[in-house]
Amino acid sequence: MAVTGEVVKELQSEITCSICRSYFCEPATIGCGHSFCQACLSSSWRVGAPVFSCPECRQVSQGREIPLVNRRLAELTRLTKELSSKLMQSTEGQSQCVTHKKPFKLFCEEDQTALCVTCCETPEHGAHNISPLQEAAHKYRRELQNIQSHVGKHLKEDEELLVQEEKHAMHWYWMIIEQYCQTHFFLMEKESQFLESLKEEEKASQNRVSQHMQRLQDLIQELKEAGHQANLDLLQDANQLLERSKALLAQRVKPVTPELREYPIPGLIEMLNRFRVDLTLDPRSATSYVIISENLKSAKAGAGWQLERKSPKDYAHRYVFAEQAFSSGKKYWEVDVTQLPQWILGIYTRYLRRKRVRNEDSCASVFLLQCVKKKEYYYLQTYPGALDNQMKGPLPRVGVYLEYSSGTLGFYNVLQSSVIYKFHSIPFTAPVKPIFSPGPPLPGTKPGPMTVCPVDSHFCACCHFSQ
Incomplete structure (x- = not known):
């Protein structure tokens, strides 16, 4: 069967994209059966609504991924384009219309076909835009050259943009690496300074004790030698030796309550704030003994709570609990104790693993940090634990960090961004509840509130000293 212009036109309609109105370029078929250029489809999907509908039939597609190229339709497009070209060359070679046996001299813009004079007089082409064949060919060549120039220009611009994007990305890549290296170096330098300071303090303390020990050893040796002296020699030196011995014994080195060290760690509180939780009482x-505010954010010592010299574990009925309990993850909260000279913070867990010979037992436990005021000094103590450090001034805000899986509980000086004390490897087996105790109050003083800080509340030295 001979291939006619009508057959080619029917094939052209099947291989034309309804979005760009051109032959398919990498055609893709969607669920409803309609096909489009893959690039046209991709563009429509990017600018579309959350759900995608077919540009032709408006049927909603279930998927959002661009379909693969329809290879059969792509091959049909290629063959039809070749056939159309060959048919055009054949008809141009014949230079006449097959139907009317007259030479082709005109071109129909709507149907994209060559016509003879008789063809353009038929009703089929009566309302169409008809132009001379050579003029139409020259026009399309000019448009194709113009498009080619624009495409080449856009391609060059995209290549330059790609290079700029790569340079910009690499600039940020190396800048971030450099900044992290500087931060790591800064932190390591600070760590080295703090450790060196600790060593110097430890060495000074040891030297003080060592020097006193050396003086005692020298005295012992001198006393031994005096005991072997002749009576007359002994009596001449005995009184002076006894006086020096008494003076040295009076200078006996006494244990000193260490002062709480404040070594600020840059970025510590910012890092802990990543795990901030909102607590209510x-x-x-x-x-x-303890009154809770209406907004469930503050606790205050009630009237009648007198100062008692007991271990923190005996204050069980003077605690209040948070409504929240934690059995996983990392949690951090801050408590404002600015108006309290004495307070207790910590956690309560109902059960802990306690290993025995044949089985495991459980016990209720608390882990606490307590602040006690004696005369002009404040003392921080832990229960259980060996912390007993003194401070010249009160702590305005305390941070508490809980890491359930590793059994870590840490207390932090928020103002100084420093560590106060850390419990390690607590064998949790049950949910953990934060506990608070705004006392015991000092006799003759008006007790202030202990306040659980909001999640978006941040504390700094400038805010504290400006109060």
Whole structure:
């Protein structure tokens, strides 16, 4: 069967994209059966609504991924374009219309076909835009050259843009690496300084004790030698030796309560704030000793709570609990104790693993940090634990960090961005509840509140000293 212009036109309609109105370029077929250029489809999907509908039938597609190229349709497009070209060359070679046996001299813009004079007089082409064949060919060559120039220009611009994007990305890549290296170096330098300072303090303390020990050893040796002296020689030196011995014994080195060290760690509180949680106090835990505010954010010592010299574990009825309990993850909260000279913070867990010979037992436990004021000094103590450090001034805000999986509980001086004390390897087996105790209050003083800080509350030295 001979291939006619009508057959070619039918094939052309099947291989034309309804979006760009041109032959398919890498055609892709979507779920409804309609096909489009893959690039046209991709462009439509990027600018579309959250769900994608077919540009032709508006049927909603279930997927959002661009379909693969329809190879059969791509091959049909290629063959049709070749056939159309050959048919055009054949008809141009014949230079006449097959139907009317007249030479082709005109071109129909709408149907994209060559016509003879008789063809353009038929009703089929009556309303179409008809132009001379050579003029139409020259026009399309000019448009194709113009498009080619624009495409080449855009391609060059995209290549330059790609190079700029790569340079920009690499600039940021190396700048971030350099900044992290500087930060690591800065932190290592600070760490080295703090460790060196600790060593110097330890060495000074040891030298003080060592020097006193050396003086005692020298005295012992001198006393031994005096005991072997002749009576007359002994009596001449005995009184002076006894006086020096008494003076040295009076200078006996006494244990000194160490002062709380404040070594700021840059970025410490910022890092802990990543795990910040919003706590509220449990109103059911309030007693006549501890009053909870209406907004469940503050606790205050009630009237009648007198100062008692007991271990923190004996204050169980003077604690209040948070409503929240934690059994996983990393949690951090801050407590404002600016108006309290004495306070207790920590956690309570109902059960802990306790290994025995044949089985495991459980016990209730608390882990606490307590602040006690004696005369002009403040003392920080832990229960359990060996911390007993003194401070010249109170702590305005304390941070508490809990890491359930590793059994870590840390207390932090938020103002100085430094560590106060850390419990390690607590064998948690049950949920953990934060606990708070705004006392015991000092006799003759008006107790202030202990406040759980909001999640978006941040504390710094300038804010504290400006109060």
